[in-house]
Amino acid sequence: MTFDRERLKKEIRVTYGRVAEQPDGDFHFHRGPAYASSALGYDRAELDELPGFVTAPFAGVGNPLKVRSVPRRATVIDLGSGGGMDCLLAGRRVGPEGKVIGFDMTEAMLGKAREGAQVAGMRHVRFEQADISQLPIDDALVDVAISNGVINLSPEKPAVFAELHRVLRKGGWVQFADIVIESELSAAALNDVELWVG
Helix, strand or coil: CCCCHHHHHHHHHHHHHHHHHCCCCCCCCCCCHHHHHHHHCCCHHHHHCCCHHHHCCCCCCCCHHHCCCCCCCCEEEEECCCCCHHHHHHHHHHCCCCEEEEEECCHHHHHHHHHHHHHCCCCCEEEEECCCCCCCCCCCCEEEEEEECCHHHCCCHHHHHHHHHHHEEEEEEEEEECCCCCCCCCHHHHCCHHHHHC
16 A cells, blocks of 8 residues: 555544534445445444434445344453444443443544433443544453444554454454455555545
8 A cells, every 4th residue: 555544544533523423424434323224234222322412424345243242341442433323322332331442533423422422321431532443442441342333444454453352351352244256356456545545
């Protein structure tokens, strides 16, 4: 890759900042609770119990919480937590004795997520600004790591997976949904920031 990685990260912040502020705006990817329930298998009734400003900017590509049950009292992290929808759902599963930390690099998304946790009364769910290739968390503290359509955005995937390995406890696991391609990209496509952003 020959493009400026910091430029890519800036473009991601700008794009998903717009999604946070204008979830009904003109984007070429799906968003919102209707999409999450009809296409990705989320329980619409459960989504309707969350604040609408949390579910509206949801732009995931799957449902990582359906991969495996998240245990009560677990410590869960979400890489690229966006507006916080998956974190709040995980917060319900772990209960108040558990802990959920969402990491995102977009201020507008973090604002929605933090407000959502407050409105939902989930003091055990918090959100921190971070690049997912450099997680601000100690080693071996995490039971379950989730992510939804975000790892593909990182130009530093080996570092992301190294961080996951570092922070997971022995016996911990990762469950994520993401975009994959089945063929080799051309150099032009690989270095096209617009294609990376989503």
